[in-house]
Each structure stands twice: as structure tokens, then as C-alpha cells.
Amino acid sequence: MKQRVERDSLGERLIPSKAYYGCQTLRAADNFPITGDRVHPQLIQAVAMVKKAAFLVNMELGMLEEKKGNALVSAAEEIMEGQLHDEFIVDPIQGGAGTSINMNMNEVLANRALEIIGSEKGNYKLIHPNNHANMGQSTNDVLPTAVRLGAINLLGRVISRYGEMVKVLEEKAQEFDDVIKMGRTHLQDAVPIRLGQEFQSFADAAKRDLQRFAEAQKGLRIVNLGATAIGTGLNADREYVRKVTIKLSEIAGQDLKQAANLVDATQNHDQLAELSGALRIASLNLNKVASDLRLMASGPRTGLFEITIPPAQPGSSIMPGKVNPVIPEVVSQVSFQIQGNDLAISMAVQSGQLDLNAMMPILVFNLYQSLDIIAQAATVFSRKCLQGIEANKERCRRMVEESLGIITAINPHVGYEAATRIVQKSLATGKTLREIVLEEGLLTAEELDIILNPQEMTRPGIAGKELLEGYGGVYEGKGKK
Secondary structure, three states: OOEEEEEEOOEEEEEEOOOOOOHHHHHHHHHOOOOOOOOOHHHHHHHHHHHHHHHHHHHHOOOOOHHHHHHHHHHHHHHHOOOOHHHOOOOOOOOOOOHHHHHHHHHHHHHHHHHHOOOOOOOOOOOOOOOOOOOOOOHHHHHHHHHHHHHHHHHHHHHHHHHHHHHHHHHHHHHOOOOEEEEEEOOEEEEEEEHHHHHHHHHHHHHHHHHHHHHHHHHHOEEOOOOOOOOOOOOOOHHHHHHHHHHHHHHHOOOOEEOOOHHHHHHOOHHHHHHHHHHHHHHHHHHHHHHHHHHHOOOOOOOOOOEEOOOOOEOOOOOOOOEOOHHHHHHHHHHHHHHHHHHHHHHHHHOOEOOEOOOHHHHHHHHHHHHHHHHHHHHHHHHHOHHHOEEOHHHHHHHHHHOOOOHHHHHHHHOHHHHHHHHHHHHHHOOOHHHHHHHOOOOOHHHHHHHOOHHHHOOOOOOOHHHHOOOOOOOOOOOOO
């Protein structure tokens, strides 16, 4: 393999001649063999956008020669389009606050720009990774800005996928609105509820997640580009500092705002923690839904079996015919991962010291993973599970009729002591509550039909005093002889 020699402040390194990365990138690849992963493509594209904005403003101000600047802009645009991503070889978890990511970009940009103008790679006297590709910038304003820009794009996908999931849940809520089933508290029979009501509660929780995502997205639009090293803008032209965020907004198609206090925006990443927190809460809600569905679908012979989840794959290597709820299971596991990621992000955010947070790499690694997997989980959940759920109506109805929980609806009409006696007699004899009430003459069949109407039992204020008014019924435990 042909090689070229490159030098930095620590000495010489041999670089493959075809490589667009350079000496500092190779050192970082050697120093940080941590995950074996590569930097997220969204972050690579976002950093390239930041660089393009810097090149254009520096050219406008006469700071960067147009021939060099145009070549650098062309190189940045190629990376924005997804080219040259194989040249980004540094591990996403690294020391140095992300300097290795920034320098990997600077070296690729410089070498590709050299190639564009007809020079050989490594001829840094002509186009230099630091002097030209990093002009007016620092890792400490480039990377935080790019992290936020990439997160905006990833969050947009999350919001879209979540919106699809909410729509499916609401459609199921309508479809199951007439399915009466037993509600449960403490995993014990409680009072009847409609299956549609439960699905609507799933949808409403997801809607609140969408609201939190939208709020977090506002904070991501505040960036510290122009801050350079610690927020003071050292080594950046004053006009550059004023214009560069405006230029980046045009390039990215996003309404970005430069932070009013660049020192604060360089030190503190609480807005990223806020986004992670919104993802964590969403993951809690996702896990609640997934867990509930697994319980409701349990069986099919010895569980609740109130719903049927679409089969995704055979469930066992030893038990023929077994089908497991694998989609809800994977959704729960995604939830666990996001909660773990949020802890790592929280620790990274609080570990910034003085004028910089050096823990940005682990923060972005976990944040982008959470954004990726929650979007994927929402899509898989919607398309491979939620859309195909069916209600086992007869099973749900029979469990309501056989349940002791409906005594709660009868209680106001016969009194607590009588209701308790009815439950005990039902347990002892196996007779239904309805049969015992009729045997003892406490209520008529017509009155029971009204009181135990499935729809009426699941609407607030219906199965009470006003229900029997005009019918001649009774209330407040007076009983009927």
C-alpha cells in the first residue's frame, strides 16, 4: 500500500496515500478503540454544514481566498450528500471533547479540497486542516452546534413516527369502543372498562410525549456557533460571529438562533439533557403500553387472552405452535436502553468543568442512539403489532359477567353489607352475582339490566342515582323487597 508522511506537533505518521483523513485522525483511531462504531452519519453531515457556513462567511469577509474556499465548500457539500463517510474512522466515544471528530472532518475537507484544485493530498501548505478548514472555529463551538443540528433532524423523524403510532392507537380506540372488559387494579378484578378507553389512554400518553418533543426541539435551535474555545469568540472576526449562525440556518433549512450568552452555551448542555429526559419519559410510556399488551394477550388458554397480537415469528425451538409477543418485548427493551442512555447523558451533562464540557462524545453517542431506536421502535410497534391487534370480544364479555368486580355497580343500590354477602355467597356457591341478587329479590331483572349495562358502567355518573330515577328503582343501599 502506498503511503504518505504527515506531521503534527507529536511527530510523523504514515498515512495511506488514498486516505482523505490525516495524522491527527489516525492518532485518535489508535487512542480510542472503544466501541468499534463510527461517528453517526447525521453528526458527520451536520458538522459539514457548520463548516460550509464558516467557509462562506470567511470568503464573504475576505478572510479565506476564494479558490481555496470554493474547494472547501465543494468538499463539505459532498460530505453533506453522504459521500466520503468511510473516511471518518474515529470512535464516537473519545477523549478531548470531540476534537478528534472535528479534526477528522478538517483533514478530510482539506485533502478533498486539495484534490479538487489539482494538488496532492497532504499538501497542507496550500490548504491546511487548521488554518483553513478550521478558520474562525473551535471544536467547542463546531461540535455542540452540529450535535444540536443533527438532533433536530433525528427528532423530526421521531415526531413523525410517533405521530403515526398515535394515529394507529386512536383508530384502535374507536374500533374497540364497544368492547367491554374487566378493569384491573393491583392485577385484581376491579370494575368494567371499555377496551377502547384503555387504547385511548395509550394514545393520550403518546400525545403528551409529542408535546415534550416539540418543546425540547425549541431548545435545540439555540446554538453557540461563533463562541470558539470558551464563548469569548477569540480568533473569530466580529462580523463572522454575527453572520455565521444566520448562514448555517440558510444551509440547514432550520431557524437556528445564536445564544445570547455564548459562554453559557459553551459550558452547559442542559437543553440536551432536556431532550434526553423527554425521550426517557416517552420510553416509560412505551414500556407501559407494551407491558399491558403482553398481559392482555397472555394465554391463549390459561391467560387473559382479551386481545390477539399478530404473530411475528415462531416462538420456541422446542414447543411447537408457540407464538410469543416479540414486538412488545423488543419495545420494552428499547425502553430500558433509553433509560440507561439518559443516565449516561445526565452524568455527562453534570460533569462539565469550568468553561467546557469534555464529556460531549459520550453524550452525543447515547443521545443519538436514543433518537434512532425510539423512532424505529415506534414504527415497528405500529406496523407489526398495533395495527393488527384484534379484540376477543366474547372472552372479554364473559369475564365481565363472571367477575365479582361488578358488585361495585350494584353496591349503591343494595348497600355495602348486602353487597359483601353477595360476593361471599358467589365465591362459596359458584353462582353469578346476578343470579344471587335475583334469588334474594334485592333487584329486579329490569333494574339489573340497567345497572349492569356495559356501556353505562363505563361512563362517569351514569350508573348512579339518576340512572334509576323515573324507573322507580332504589338507591343509597335501601334495598328492594
